[in-house]
Amino acid sequence: MKTGIIGLGKMGGALLRGMLKAGAVAPDEVWVYDHHHENVQALQEEYPGVHEAPAEAAAADAVEVLILAVKPHGILPLISSLSEQGADLPLLISVAAAVSLEDMEDCASDGTRIVRAMPNTPCMVLAGVIAYSTGSSVTDEDEEAARRLLSGCGSVYKVEESKMNAVSAISGCxxxxxxxxxxxxxxxxxxxxxxxxxxxxxxxxxxxxxxxxxxxxxxxxxxxxxxxxxxxxxxxxxxxxxxxxxxxxxxxxxxxxxxxxxxxxxxx
Ligand SMILES: NC(=O)c1ccc[n+]([C@@H]2O[C@H](COP(=O)([O-])OP(=O)(O)OC[C@H]3O[C@@H](n4cnc5c(N)ncnc54)[C@H](OP(=O)(O)O)[C@@H]3O)[C@@H](O)[C@H]2O)c1
Structure with missing residues (x-):
């Protein structure tokens, strides 16, 4: 499944490396965008074939699932700017702590499918713990696709969104x-x-x-x-x-x- 990631820092890097290591995605199915080209370059050295997208919108256009792994304060502006491009967005998976599905849906175009996930860095060694909640437009197929991707990196749990801060405090931190x-x-x-x-x-x-x-x-x-x-x-x-x-x-x-x-x- 064509998968993109915006933000290849500590969490995005760990998650994507886990998915690649687990074979949940093949390198040539992956599009990455990060402000720091050297982060992408380091990944490409480990996994030749990974594509570097020239900008956020290009990553969104190329994929079926787009993981958003930027700092929490950057998530809503990022979703707004992707939504302003006009085209339907792929399934979004946000890993940001403390940013609610409601706030993300409010700044996205109508019908945008969003999963909120809380992974942890051991995803990198396929021993992660990942909890998730689904937004109002997410279909069963979307949820299955998200679970398939994430479960390569560790144990996956569906939780009520109201419990996400507790999950973050236990397994995220x-x-x-x-x-x-x-x-x-x-x-x-x-x-x-x-x-x-x-x-x-x-x-x-x-x-x-x-x-x-x-x-x-x-x-x-x-x-x-x-x-x-x-x-x-x-x-x-x-x-x-x-x-x-x-x-x-x-x-x-x-x-x-x-x-x-x-x-x-x-x-x-
Ligand atoms: N670290 C963890 O253990 C952990 C665990 C669970 C969840 N999370 C969540 O994961 C998210 C990322 O955290 P992190 O610790 O991985 O942060 P990080 O190491 O700072 O990585 C974020 C990366 O994304 C880049 N970036 C920011 N906005 C961008 C944009 N619009 N387009 C392209 N690249 C962009 C950043 O570049 P700049 O530095 O130039 O902005 C940085 O390279 C956070 O929302 C956090 O809540 C983290």
């Missing part, structure tokens, strides 16, 4: 929380005398293993935690310290802050 946790854990290892490389490898392997165990056993995290926690042992000593330091509350407050920030962004 989530990789940053995990990287911070990994850095803190490896710092602790270094403080206890491990070489940095070893400490990082132990931390990453442990996070990967714990996530896989949850996925493959289907057990509740607290049940799995119990299996590591011997009475009077070292793990419970560490867990008590995490509790004393407000570990769980810190995560909950962090997610609430991200949601509040998204709500504030929506007001503008």
């Amino acid at each position: 989530g990789p940053a929380y995990m990287f911070t946790a990994l850095d803190a854990l490896s710092d602790a290892g270094v403080a206890m005398g491990l070489p940095r490389k070893t400490a990082l490898e132990l931390a990453v392997g442990t996070m990967r293993g714990a996530a896989l165990m949850m996925e493959q056993t289907g057990k509740h995290p607290m049940a799995l935690r119990d299996e590591v926690t011997s009475p009077g042992g070292t793990t419970i000593a560490a867990l008590n310290t995490l509790d004393e330091c407000g570990f769980r509350n810190a995560w909950i407050q962090a997610v609430k802050s991200a949601v509040r920030r998204a709500e504030k962004m929506e007001e503008h």
